[in-house]
Amino acid sequence: MVKTVNKIAVIVFGPQGSGKGTQAELLAKKLDLFHFDSGSYLRTLLHNPALQKNKIIRRERKLNEAGVLNTPSWILRTTAEIIKRATALGQGIVFSGSMRTFYETFGHNENEKPNKKNGGVIDVLKRYYGNKNIFIFLLDIPEKESIKRLTERFVCSVCKGLLIRSELIDLGKIKFKICPFCGGKIVHRIDDNKKAILVRLKEYKERTQPIFKELEKGGYKIHKIDGRPMPYKIHEAILKKLK
Ligand SMILES: [Zn+2]
Numbered sequence: 001m002v003k004t005v006n007k008i009a010v011i012v013f014g015p016q017g018s019g020k021g022t023q024a025e026l027l028a029k030k031l032d033l034f035h036f037d038s039g040s041y042l043r044t045l046l047h048n049p050a051l052q053k054n055k056i057i058r059r060e061r062k063l064n065e066a067g068v069l070n071t072p073s074w075i076l077r078t079t080a081e082i083i084k085r086a087t088a089l090g091q092g093i094v095f096s097g098s099m100r101t102f103y104e105t106f107g108h109n110e111n112e113k114p115n116k117k118n119g120g121v122i123d124v125l126k127r128y129y130g131n132k133n134i135f136i137f138l139l140d141i142p143e144k145e146s147i148k149r150l151t152e153r154f155v156c157s158v159c160k161g162l163l164i165r166s167e168l169i170d171l172g173k174i175k176f177k178i179c180p181f182c183g184g185k186i187v188h189r190i191d192d193n194k195k196a197i198l199v200r201l202k203e204y205k206e207r208t209q210p211i212f213k214e215l216e217k218g219g220y221k222i223h224k225i226d227g228r229p230m231p232y233k234i235h236e237a238i239l240k241k242l243k
Contacts, residue, residue, distance in 0.1 A: 007092030009129040014139030017149040018227040024096035038098035072103035139227035158184025
């Protein structure tokens with residue numbers, strides 16, 4: 001028997017560069033939620049030296065390094081495990097970077113019959129958090145803006161955590177060449193070259209966007225939020241919908 005926790009589960013959807021990670025992080029801090037950033041979690045998992053003998057890990061690592069999406073059934077199992085652990089600790093959760101595929105979300109492909117027994121991540125969330133505690137947001141930004149942001153994304157080579165958009169760096173004509181936090185050198189994020197960005201945006205359109213319609217069919221409300229204003233403004237808009 002699953003024990004439902006009375007905490008919220010928030011999913012932040014949006015194309016790459018829409019600021020999902022930033023919004024999820026702000027929400028996690030504000031509402032004391034566990035931030036599940038699947039991208040960075042998977043990278044850590046796949047590069048764990050203790051797991052390199054595992055065939056599945058090796059296979060998934062190759063996919064990850066090629067910049068394509070990981071196997072949806074594997075992601076689904078991994079994510080379900082995270083949800084179980086979070087709820088065991090009585091934690092609310094916020095997702096950025098997942099779900100990315102129809103299969104991962106619903107447990108079957110678009111043209112297949114639902115697998116009633118297991119379902120997908122959304123069904124796992126429903127089981128553990130209850131329908132009324134699930135909140136879904138979609139950060140909306142034009143593709144052009146997405147590409148611009150991604151190609152101009154900078155990161156500190158030392159503390160990594162800080163991503164700075166060039167328009168922020170130019171703010172007030174102050175140009176940071178070093179990280180204001182640790183003094184490390186600021187570099188371009190390596191995987192953010194134009195070709196890789198276009199591949200990711202194409203995958204978003206083809207594999208992630210079909211999820212939204214199906215969620216709405218299932219009675220979920222998707223709150224569309226303009227992803228263009230400053231992050232703190234977007235954060236306020238999201239909080240309003242959570243009240
Ligand atoms: Zn730094």
